[in-house]
Amino acid sequence: MTDVRRRLAVSALAFGGLAFVSVLAAPLIGTTSISLRRVFDGSVPFADNVDAQIFFIARLPRALAGAIVGATLAAAGVVFQALLRNPLATPFTLGVSAGAALGAMLAITLRLHLSLWGVSAVTAASFIGSLGAVAIVYAMARARRRGFSTNILLLAGVTLNAFFSALILFVQYLADSAEALRTMRWLMGDLDIAGYGPILAALPLCAVAFAAFAWLPRPLNLLSLDTDAAASRGVDVLRVQRVAFFSASMATGAAVSLGGPIGFIGIIVPHLVRLIVGSDHRVVLPASALFGAAFLVATDVVARTVMAPIELPVGIITALIGGPFFLWLLVRQR
């Protein structure tokens, strides 16, 4: 027990420090050099202070969004891997992101022009789409028998992914070329949110999910071994599965509607963290969230500087790093 506490403290300190430093440093790095003194120079009005505008309007929201999305996807990855008892599970395995993508595609193609509290129709529609996918998968998993079949969950998720992908292609095919380009861009992930509205909209959902995550590690430890053994040790298996499924799905939906379906974070980060801290969820879950935040913030800095002034989608960078890593993991498993 004390050993776990100590490992938790050390990893929280190390990964937390990494996340903290990356969020602090990211707004200072970019193609234009800005001076911190000018950023916080109160004597210049904000409207004339380009350094402050770059810091507060362009870079800080990006870094914060990156931290939230990265932490959420990494933590959701850990939860899904434990819930499905499959090390190759990702937050997108159960179709949440495909549902979100379909919602976003429809909003773009149907030219929905609504916005509430700085949240555009595309963001809202993608969140609604992800909820739709979650509802369908859950109904499937519950349909056959009492309890919660993770096998059916997996199969339903994979099928739903394929089905939604077909619908996405269909919608994209009917769109005109400008819209098709925008839908494609959305699928690559983007953290340039220019403002704090979308962050404030996603934050409550992520906060609720993280509150659930705080309760999950101990039952997940038992669950990831064997459901029967977990039940015999007094774990309410169905309840844990339900909480894990809904909290991770909702968090994924919120993260995807904020930054698009940024791939591979939910698989690289948990596995890297496990290599370092072991497999106890009481340590892996918080450490993954912190490392996920640091990782996405750092990759986003690469995305916005490497080809400047052209903006490279962050999803391309994470996939370029994640793809080979995933393959290595696959080979190493055997």
Next chain:
Amino acid sequence: MMAWARGWALGASAIAALAVVLALAAAPAAQQAPRRIISLVPSATEMLFAMGAGPRVAAVSSYDRFPPEVQRLPRVGALVDPDVERILSLRPDLVVAYASQVDLLAQLTRAGIPVYTCRHGSLADITAAMRDLGSRVGLAADAGRAAADVERGLADVRASVAGRPRPRTLLVIGREPQSLRAISVSGGFGFLHDLLDLAGGENVFGDVKRESMMVATETILVKQPDVILELHYSDSASRDEETRERGAWTLLPGIPAVKNGRVHLLYGGELVVPGPRVVLTARAFADALFGVRSGSQPPPRHRIEEVVF
């Protein structure tokens, strides 16, 4: 032996002569002015109508909206989804397509249907393409006149802004509605950049040799444009919608264009079509940049319905 050889030589030369005669007979037929033209390229459709070949256009692409006469014509797909069966069934004697539609071009050539290919490029390419297409359809003189009209119109716009200070302009060609996400802008290449240059604006991304690109809000903050021209391809928008779209830019209050109320939204299908109506686009750009309508009054609202030809 010799007789055999002579016989062969005679036969071969007879066949060769026949081939030459046939080729000579066929050549004028192939070059005859086409009577049933199918255009899969909206800008080429507009060119054909501008040079007086409109009555010969038998079908158009699914994106054609101009001139109004095309509303009555059959649609045969577009860039990615040309309907080959329908095209063949309409028995065209010329199909105007994009050079990138290689599969379609191969099928048409196999079917013996003459094709004419287009490639979009700079502003100067537009009138060059008009003249070239004109001589292909046997209307070289009319096409030359129509092209000269376009060139004159563009020259007028250029003259009207001569000597004025050139405002640093951001030319936005797309973004997510009501937010500043996924902003596509014009780089320093292509007809839209050329039109902006001609209308007296200095493209803030003129140094990037690309037709279009996505940029981060940070880059726009760094560029500090004096004017933002934003193209919307719908023909119109409600006053509310327009106000909301212009309002999205208040997320970047420090940009001179936003501070000074110089965000101009331009509406019109012609904005994306590199055809004869570029004169209208050039005029709309110049009006937005220097027009009397800007200033203390609400920013100009452009909707172009007049027809130049």
